[in-house]
Amino acid sequence: MADKSGTGADRRKRFEDEALPHLDALYTMALRLARNADDANDLLQETVLRAYRFFHQFESGTNCRAWMLTILFNNFRNGYRKSSREQPASSTDEFDRKVEGESLRTDPAGSNPEAILSGQAIESEVETALAGLAGEFREAILLVDVEELSYREVSGVLNIPIGTVKSRVSRARAILRDALASFAKERGIIRP
């Protein structure tokens, strides 16, 4: 009996130690997928609850962020339970306007003029370039470059073969390189 409650508390503690540190990464990805804050919150909550429920299936020592992202993408594609709204946004085209406009200004930097002048300008340049990518390229490059997953892990998250991951990343990076070219040249990141 003591054993049983010990197991439950232990699971909760392990979950908080291993899984919850990835909450911000999941939240950011949820915003990118769901495109508005309310749906992103539902998607995130559903993902975390499901991860908790299936935490016994997580293999310790493997990449917990990749594991949780897999659940997030599965939830998104399977149509997560939304508390109040209808359909998830399924087209990949009108992403950032909404996200920028209505949901993402939750951090203090958003209203700080200095932050806007320095870091934020670069961020928006990068975000604009990302927004120009088709959804499947954007997902692949974000998982590799931002979430720092291996091609194998991305293959698991997106449920696609490794060869497809490789070609999507390659394609995405080539497009980003061109999109960021003028910007990057100004800053001497790439050669004119």
Next chain:
Amino acid sequence: MEGFGTPVGVKRAGHDRVDCGTYIEKYLSAHVDGELSAAELGDAEEHLAGCVNCRARFAEQRAVKALLRERAEMRRTPPMVRGSILAALDAADAADASSAAGRGRARSAGADRARLFSMRRARVWIPAAMAAVAVFVFVMLHGGAPPKAHAIAPFDLAIDNYKQFVEHFEPNVKSTSPADISDAYMDHQLPGFLWNFEPRGYKLIGGRLDRLHDGSPVSYTFYRGDSGTILCIYMKLHGLQPPAGEIEEFAGHHYYQYKGYSICLSYPPGFICILVSQRQMEQFVQDVVDSAP
């Protein structure tokens, strides 16, 4: 089997030096990501050592990668959202504790979830096709001859099931919500990804879980639309390689025209996924491509 799992662009040392076109197309991005094999890395470095343009390209792409890592927006979870998640975890813990106390058999699922699925142990409905499953698994597990083009055991199994389900599909996952079906599949160590053929006019009829005779789980998801029906089967990999005779391979999906049925075989990590339909191959490929993740 040819080409499956063979690294692209691997060359024998000292031969076929990589040219710029090959480097950029096949190596560059994976090089930047540290995803080349040892042999490929040798070839790539050899090329870069002698090519100032590709060296510049490599540096550029690495800079793009760094830019993304540093500058793509990362959002902090709003405290209220975090709070409601922690509260939901508390509620799940409480539900577990009460269901453990109430039923003496703890499930990691909340009490509300536990009732969504039952295997009907008392009245197990065994599809006739289970015999075929047994044969297939026996072949897979006991090193039988590789399936020949004219008789592919897993496809026969898939078709037998399909024929039966077209007549009568009896779901045993007690919900038709994709999220619930996905949960039930994951509960049984199967992939939680459900194909969504809705944009192609198919309705998800339901999900069914069974076990093969070796005890490994198998899921059947059935879709029906005006233009036909599709059955999706997930099971453990059992070492199955793509059989010979495919008519097309696209983005990791292997298409077969087999005994009058259209079949798509794919490989979620550790599993196989077989889609079966009576649709014409051309339309079937379109169904799959439009619904693929």
